[in-house]
Amino acid sequence: MAERILMKGNEAIAEAAIQAGCRHYFGYPITPQTEIAAYMAKKMPKIGGVFLQAESEIASINMVYGAAAAGMRVMTSSSSPGISLKGEGLSYIAGSDVPAFVVNVQRGGPGLGGIQPSQSDYFQSTKGGGHGDYRMIVLAPASVQEMASLTVKGFNLADKYSMLSMILADGTIGQMMEPISFEDVAVEHYPKPWALTGTEGKRKHNIVNSLYLNPEVLEQKNFERYEKYKAVEASEVLYETYMMDDAEIGVAAFGIAARVAKNAVAAARAEGIKAGLIRPITLWPFPKQVLKDAAEQVKAFVSVELNMGQMIEDIRLATECRRPVTLCNRAGGMIPSPEQVLQSIHAAVKGGN
Amino acid sequence: MAIVFEKPKALTDAVLHYCPGCPHGIIHRLVAEAIDTLGIEGRAIGVAPVGCAVMAYDYFTCDMIEAAHGRAPATATGIKRCRPDNIVFTYQGDGDLASIGMAETVHAAARNENITVIFVNNAIYGMTGGQMAPTSLPGQVTQTSPYGRDVNHCGWPIRVCELLATLEGPEYVARVAVNNVKNVKSAGKAILKAFQNQVDKKGFSLIEVVSACPTNWGMTPQQALKWVESDMLPYYPLGVYKDRSAAKEAESK
Ligand SMILES: Cc1ncc(C[n+]2csc(CCOP(=O)(O)OP(=O)(O)O)c2C)c(N)n1
Numbered sequence: 001m002a003e004r005i006l007m008k009g010n011e012a013i014a015e016a017a018i019q020a021g022c023r024h025y026f027g028y029p030i031t032p033q034t035e036i037a038a039y040m041a042k043k044m045p046k047i048g049g050v051f052l053q054a055e056s057e058i059a060s061i062n063m064v065y066g067a068a069a070a071g072m073r074v075m076t077s078s079s080s081p082g083i084s085l086k087g088e089g090l091s092y093i094a095g096s097d098v099p100a101f102v103v104n105v106q107r108g109g110p111g112l113g114g115i116q117p118s119q120s121d122y123f124q125s126t127k128g129g130g131h132g133d134y135r136m137i138v139l140a141p142a143s144v145q146e147m148a149s150l151t152v153k154g155f156n157l158a159d160k161y162s163m164l165s166m167i168l169a170d171g172t173i174g175q176m177m178e179p180i181s182f183e184d185v186a187v188e189h190y191p192k193p194w195a196l197t198g199t200e201g202k203r204k205h206n207i208v209n210s211l212y213l214n215p216e217v218l219e220q221k222n223f224e225r226y227e228k229y230k231a232v233e234a235s236e237v238l239y240e241t242y243m244m245d246d247a248e249i250g251v252a253a254f255g256i257a258a259r260v261a262k263n264a265v266a267a268a269r270a271e272g273i274k275a276g277l278i279r280p281i282t283l284w285p286f287p288k289q290v291l292k293d294a295a296e297q298v299k300a301f302v303s304v305e306l307n308m309g310q311m312i313e314d315i316r317l318a319t320e321c322r323r324p325v326t327l328c329n330r331a332g333g334m335i336p337s338p339e340q341v342l343q344s345i346h347a348a349v350k351g352g353n
Numbered sequence: 354m355a356i357v358f359e360k361p362k363a364l365t366d367a368v369l370h371y372c373p374g375c376p377h378g379i380i381h382r383l384v385a386e387a388i389d390t391l392g393i394e395g396r397a398i399g400v401a402p403v404g405c406a407v408m409a410y411d412y413f414t415c416d417m418i419e420a421a422h423g424r425a426p427a428t429a430t431g432i433k434r435c436r437p438d439n440i441v442f443t444y445q446g447d448g449d450l451a452s453i454g455m456a457e458t459v460h461a462a463a464r465n466e467n468i469t470v471i472f473v474n475n476a477i478y479g480m481t482g483g484q485m486a487p488t489s490l491p492g493q494v495t496q497t498s499p500y501g502r503d504v505n506h507c508g509w510p511i512r513v514c515e516l517l518a519t520l521e522g523p524e525y526v527a528r529v530a531v532n533n534v535k536n537v538k539s540a541g542k543a544i545l546k547a548f549q550n551q552v553d554k555k556g557f558s559l560i561e562v563v564s565a566c567p568t569n570w571g572m573t574p575q576q577a578l579k580w581v582e583s584d585m586l587p588y589y590p591l592g593v594y595k596d597r598s599a600a601k602e603a604e605s606k
């Protein structure tokens with residue numbers, strides 16, 4: 001059996017990043033993700049890597065931009081307010097088509113908000129955050145093991161498509177300890193002929209850039225980028241289903257909310273209610289098809305979220321509003337109890353709210 | 354026939370988009386000459402700013418990146434920390450370096466990041482059509498200070514070299530100008546030294562080049578050069594503000 005070690009979610013991300021070949025970390029302290037920086041600060045100098053505490057999130061994402069352009073596996077991590085500051089840099093990275101890996105261990109907002117777990121950056125990560133038309137691959141772990149395995153996946157996917165990937169976690173999974181294994185780490189390598197390495201006088205200069213003053217050229221760049229995104233949507237969707245085979249109530253939840261929802265689904269089953277769970281693992285690309293298919297089968301959906309109802313919009317879009325979708329939520333750092341989710345399932349059975 | 358004057362190798366054949374009489378072209382040339390002299394073109398990586406020099410990536414033959422407004426020192430840091438054997442330089446305007454990017458500038462200097470920063474001070478936001486810059490002089494008329502810069506309202510222009518010289522971090526900080534032949538010559542020497550310092554792994558070097566923006570100053574190129582002499586240089590005195598190695602040498606003597 002694979003060797004299992006007890007780790008905190010945030011540390012699992014850091015260790016997995018190192019195992020995935022990341023040797024460059026740039027960040028700025030913010031709760032509840034600081035363990036990632038602390039881990040990197042300890043480890044990187046010992047393995048010939050770079051840990052640098054930047055003067056701000058703005059600086060750190062632009063350091064990431066430089067390192068990514070230089071062809072390195074590079075990452076930064078932060079929490080909600082810090083990710084807002086990184087928005088412009090994320091847009092530049094997307095607009096330059098260089099790969100980078102970003103972690104958002106979300107906390108309640110808006111504003112300074114709080115430091116308790118939240119999922120209120122769903123819109124920010126899946127719909128934009130920075131300016132312009134762009135996408136990030138958004139991975140939502142629901143366990144410490146997934147914090148590690150999705151980190152490795154995030155680096156691989158970023159390099160494969162030369163784009164941004166993000167772990168969208170929350171304070172609970174960040175702080176939680178669980179036994180995990182690094183047995184399955186598989187590092188994929190992709191050529192980076194565009195990287196800034198110095199020409200050595202052997203080739204024409206490489207230019208990493210997001211400026212195209214000619215609108216026709218800029219439009220073309222956008223079209224090409226969206227072709228790439230289409231390929232991601234076609235082949236990289238990840239989700240988990242639980243008891244969906246004969247489900248009549250489809251509960252949808254990601255991250256820590258999915259763990260609560262799973263307990264509620266089990267409790268509903270014990271009462272004889274045919275409930276099931278769909279857990280998107282990639283929030284972008286969103287598992288549209290599995291939800292669309294489920295809409296043929298279930299009577300109603302319940303979206304369980306730690307926010308005021310964000311993923312629910314994607315569920316309605318994916319299911320083309322063919323079934324009622326109700327929201328079961330807490331916000332501001334609060335987490336719904338399995339009982340609250342169970343009540344929402346009961347309400348969905350009755351067809352009310 | 355002997356060739357007595359030619360384009361530096363480190364410049365491409367692209368036609369510069371700068372206004373007629375704009376010193377950006379001269380400063381590009383000085384940077385390229387330094388790269389040629391040190392033979393570092395093959396390992397140089399340049400960081401273009403947001404500002405009139407945004408398209409510098411088309412003008413230098415080395416690898417180039419176009420950074421976000423003000424963030425060039427951070428982007429350069431990312432590159433340099435990954436590729437310490439490459440020669441990394443930024444080329445930034447005053448709005449870029451001393452306003453929106455002041456934090457990145459100060460912290461890169463404080464870390465003594467081993468990069469070369471070329472800072473083009475033209476006392477105005479050139480690219481966006483002539484707004485007040487952090488370096489616009491008291492009384493200077495710009496689009497956003499139409500009655501002249503009122504220091505009681507919007508504060509005083511920032512002297513970047515003097516400010517950075519208070520830090521322990523940076524290796525070399527100097528201000529030069531390109532308003533006459535003599536000054537262009539010393540500017541070239543300073544820029545060369547700023548690159549040499551990086552090659553020698555000495556650390557952060559910043560060369561402030563007092564430049565001009567005839568277009569947005571509303572002057573002919575000749576008038577602009579005169580205004581540099583009469584108005585800019587008294588507020589921004591030329592000279593070396595910090596030279597750690599020289600200071601150490603002097604101490605040890
Ligand atoms: C975040 C952001 N804010 C504002 C701008 C608009 N902008 C472009 S260039 C510039 C000023 C550039 O002035 P300076 O750095 O002095 O360079 P110059 O054009 O004078 O050489 C501004 C404000 C931008 N591109 N990005």
Ligand code: SF4
Nearest residue numbers: 371372375405479566
């Ligand atoms: S606007 Fe000013 S700084 Fe910009 S190219 Fe023209 S003269 Fe030069």
Ligand SMILES: [Mg+2]
Nearest residue numbers: 446447477479
């Ligand atoms: Mg300027």
